[in-house]
Amino acid sequence: MGSCSCAPALPGQLSVTVGRSSSFIMRFLRTLLCALCLWPALAxxxxxxxxxxxxxxxxxxxxxxxxxxxxxxxxxxxxxxxxxxxxxxxxxxxxxxxxLRVEPAPARVLAVRGQVELSAADGSSSRAVRAGEQLHIGDAIQTKADSSITLEFADASRLQLREYSRLRLDQLSRYGRTGMVDTRLRLQQGRASNRVTPARGPASRYIIDAPTATSSVRG
The missing domain is CATH 3.10.350.10 (LysM domain)
Structure with missing residues (x-):
């Protein structure tokens, strides 16, 4: 059975893991999520x-x-x-x-270690991810053994995807020049650590969906 956990690390940081656990741990994690994770208000x-x-x-x-x-x-x-x-x-x-005007806000690949593959939203063949390139809505990345990738989003928030993990970029947009950014990610497998920039307005979102829960960071 799949599980998702989110727990605060240093201020502005969030760690999310998807893996296997007992039903007791599942119930505990769900309780923890309800207590610690904030849901975005209707913008x-x-x-x-x-x-x-x-x-x-x-x-x-x-x-x-x-x-x-x-x-x-x-x-x-x-x-x-x-x-x-x-x-x-x-x-x-x-x-x-x-x-408000809404514009695409691609993610930027800051660093790649080991073997990381990109499955682009346009359906093209999977290929290796390169540092410095941009990722777009619908793209998915997967890390192999002893591999990781670090992404930076439009508001300077960062995510590091660990080994044996898969992440899909569901929403990457910004509200013009307001400073508000809407980032929504789907952690389908594995583990990710995040450093999240404080929200700059009521529509700012940083959301990670996983098989059993959704974690949201605002403020």
Whole structure:
């Protein structure tokens, strides 16, 4: 029977292991997960706050942060701004998360030790992973004996995948220039250690799914 464990290491670190265990350990780990792992809030009902700087205009901010389908007039209405030509510096503007621009944010391979194979999302033949290359949504990596790989994500969070492990990259995206990043990973086998950057807004996520549980780190 598969199992997943997550436990805090040093501040900002998380270790996750998928392997075999007894039913007693399974129950214990599930209890531990409930106590230690935080689930992400629903981002769609929240706002990201921006503090106005001198020279800011609604149309410039809309072009920088909003999806093309969302006009700056909607931002004006949401914040109840009477005069769109005058934004007092220091004032907080609220941007609904669902309105924000979302962009791909590939992971970067920092280091490879031993034999690590990549199964790309485009279905191409498996090949060796190289340090310095980028990995994308849907890619999967697998480590062999005495092997490991270290990945860095858009918010500078890092993951090290240990030997005999398999990881799939389910979501790698960022909310424009807000600093918020959505990273979702699936640990299908083995062990991974993580150093997670503190969240920069309500939509920031760092989630690792495993066969029996999901661990989430925010804040």
């Amino acid at each position: 769609g009902a929240q706002d990201w706050n921006y503090r106005v700087r001198p020279g800011d205009t609604l149309w410039d901010l809309g072009a920088a942060y909003l999806k093309p389908s969302v006009g700056w007039q909607q931002l004006q209405q949401h914040n109840r701004i009477d005069n769109p030509y005058r934004l007092p510096p220091g004032e907080l503007l609220r941007f609904p998360i669902s309105w």
